[in-house]
Amino acid sequence: MHGKAVVVGVGETTYYKHGQSPDTEFQLACSAIQRAADDAGLPISEIDGLISYMDQRNSPLRVAAALGMKELRWSSTPWAGGGNNSAACVMEADAAVTSGYANYVVAFRALAQGQFYRLGSGYGIAAGMAPEGLSWGAPYGLMTPAQECALHTKRWMHDHGVSQEALASIALASYANAQRNPRAVRHGQPLTREAYHASRWIVEPFHLFDCCQENDGAAALIITTPERARDLKGKAVPIVAAAQGLGPDIGANAFQQKWFPGMYYENVGRMIWERGGIKPKDVDVLQLYENFTGPVVMALCEMGYCKPEEVDAFVANGALEGPDARLPFNTSGGNLAEAYIHGLEMTIEAVRQARGDSTCQVKDVNYSLAVGGPGYAPGSAILFGAAL
Amino acid sequence: MPRLLGDDFLVPSLTPHNKPYFTAGSIQIQFCKDCGHAQHPPDDLCYACQGKNLEFRAMVGSGRVESAVVVHHSVHPALKTKVPYAVAVISVDGAPGCNVMGNVVGCAPEAVKIGDRVRAFFDEVKSPQNGETLKIPNWERAAS
Numbered sequence: 001m002h003g004k005a006v007v008v009g010v011g012e013t014t015y016y017k018h019g020q021s022p023d024t025e026f027q028l029a030c031s032a033i034q035r036a037a038d039d040a041g042l043p044i045s046e047i048d049g050l051i052s053y054m055d056q057r058n059s060p061l062r063v064a065a066a067l068g069m070k071e072l073r074w075s076s077t078p079w080a081g082g083g084n085n086s087a088a089c090v091m092e093a094d095a096a097v098t099s100g101y102a103n104y105v106v107a108f109r110a111l112a113q114g115q116f117y118r119l120g121s122g123y124g125i126a127a128g129m130a131p132e133g134l135s136w137g138a139p140y141g142l143m144t145p146a147q148e149c150a151l152h153t154k155r156w157m158h159d160h161g162v163s164q165e166a167l168a169s170i171a172l173a174s175y176a177n178a179q180r181n182p183r184a185v186r187h188g189q190p191l192t193r194e195a196y197h198a199s200r201w202i203v204e205p206f207h208l209f210d211c212c213q214e215n216d217g218a219a220a221l222i223i224t225t226p227e228r229a230r231d232l233k234g235k236a237v238p239i240v241a242a243a244q245g246l247g248p249d250i251g252a253n254a255f256q257q258k259w260f261p262g263m264y265y266e267n268v269g270r271m272i273w274e275r276g277g278i279k280p281k282d283v284d285v286l287q288l289y290e291n292f293t294g295p296v297v298m299a300l301c302e303m304g305y306c307k308p309e310e311v312d313a314f315v316a317n318g319a320l321e322g323p324d325a326r327l328p329f330n331t332s333g334g335n336l337a338e339a340y341i342h343g344l345e346m347t348i349e350a351v352r353q354a355r356g357d358s359t360c361q362v363k364d365v366n367y368s369l370a371v372g373g374p375g376y377a378p379g380s381a382i383l384f385g386a387a388l
Numbered sequence: 389m390p391r392l393l394g395d396d397f398l399v400p401s402l403t404p405h406n407k408p409y410f411t412a413g414s415i416q417i418q419f420c421k422d423c424g425h426a427q428h429p430p431d432d433l434c435y436a437c438q439g440k441n442l443e444f445r446a447m448v449g450s451g452r453v454e455s456a457v458v459v460h461h462s463v464h465p466a467l468k469t470k471v472p473y474a475v476a477v478i479s480v481d482g483a484p485g486c487n488v489m490g491n492v493v494g495c496a497p498e499a500v501k502i503g504d505r506v507r508a509f510f511d512e513v514k515s516p517q518n519g520e521t522l523k524i525p526n527w528e529r530a531a532s
Contacts (some may be wrong), residue, residue: 042477128396128501128515129398129400129401129517130398130400130407131402132400132401135401135490136406139391139393139492140393140394140475140489140490140491140526141392141459141464141467141470144463145399146477150457151455151456151476151477154456155477156476158455158502200460201461202461203458203461252428252429255477256427256428256485256487260454260455304422307418308445322524
């Protein structure tokens with residue numbers, strides 16, 4: 001076991017439907033960090049590292065100034081993609097504290113899609129010209145992650161005879177688990193298989209309920225060493241292993257035959273099992289980022305949970321629903337039904353499971369795994385052990 | 389013919405990498421003159437031998453549908469009256485490993501199937517950037 005770094009605090013704002021946050025994105029970011037510091041029992045001035053990902057608009061310098069940090073010894077962001085980095089940001093924090101370059105590092109993500117553009121709205125293209133990277137698809141109306149992932153999923157389902165019911169089972173599991181979680185935006189709104197199939201198509205094979213929500217909110221984790229954590233009140237959760245993978249750059253690259261169809265999780269899986277010294281069946285509870293349900297079933301297979309030809313049976317009959325599921329999965333409701341804070345809320349749920357604090361708590365958790373967004377490289381994953 | 393999604397819908401901003409594809413009136417794929425590797429999208433370096441001796445070559449303009457999906461939800465104001473439409477990933481004959489993206493037009497969007505043979509055609513529009521004539525490739529089904 002690695003265990004030289006721990007998560008010692010987690011913080012979240014209220015999660016809102018997109019556009020409904022009364023706070024600005026920057027206020028959300030700072031609130032989540034303050035709450036994580038409170039959870040850890042750490043004076044916020046002691047935080048000395050900040051990490052986020054994708055188009056995080058809240059620069060570490062602005063955050064450090066606003067929160068009164070005394071030092072900023074580490075600031076970084078994992079390159080490329082988006083939610084694929086929801087585990088890699090914690091991996092970087094691990095590197096920062098185990099190297100000794102910083103003492104208390106925050107990994108955070110804030111989104112106010114009302115204040116800024118919606119991630120699902122065609123990468124925010126409004127004008128009449130598509131920049132080079134988007135030019136290969138946008139003139140043809142191929143301009144959203146849903147459409148990109150649908151093209152991969154459609155071919156993969158075709159090649160392996162995977163049914164629409166496998167996708168439905170992912171959505172149903174996330175929604176079922178969200179009904180136990182009062183923080184979930186979709187709490188109180190259970191989903192049936194009939195309602196899933198009756199919902200409108202976004203882009204085939206994705207119905208409305210195959211797609212993650214778009215939300216406003218922020219999430220933050222504080223990472224330090226076990227020695228420092230001993231002096232703090234926060235329940236420390238060890239990082240057993242982490243991995244970041246290889247894949248194509250975003251856009252047309254992802255559709256080349258070398259990578260198509262694929263989600264870029266074979267390499268991440270191989271590394272996380274090797275570094276953790278475990279196999280998929282040893283994971284007690286799994287959080288697997290749903291941008292869309294198709295990429296989830298593909299990533300499950302790439303990581304070695306089952307073969308594509310077996311995935312229909314693997315996810316069927318409630319196999320992923322509830323704390324006693326065959327594979328407890330997305331226990332907070334995930335991006336589909338809790339909130340889409342770019343997956344960092346799912347990394348927090350993995351920590352909560354290791355602490356024994358989930359609203360869908362699995363018994364005797366030794367290994368709690370969070371896997372970042374599939375379909376956009378580099379993929380990432382982080383494996384937590386039981387709280388110290 | 390008019391562009392499927394409207395002549396004034398998003399057009400490519402031209403760069404040395406994408407200008408051949410969108411102006412030549414043929415399917416232009418980048419090849420390495422040293423090792424013969426074909427790659428798409430174009431880049432500054434050959435991904436096979438790391439050489440810099442790259443050129444664009446015209447393909448015959450046929451291909452195969454590798455995946456196709458029907459878009460129902462409009463994500464751009466100009467597309468509200470255009471959905472549903474089909475977007476496809478198409479392997480390019482003569483360019484091993486290379487797939488391009490496009491629409492498949494001339495049939496119902498749900499009729500486009502993996503394995504369909506397709507042929508390129510080119511929509512001529514003026515670029516709002518500088519008035520240059522663009523010849524934007526798109527695809528229709530061909531007899532197999």
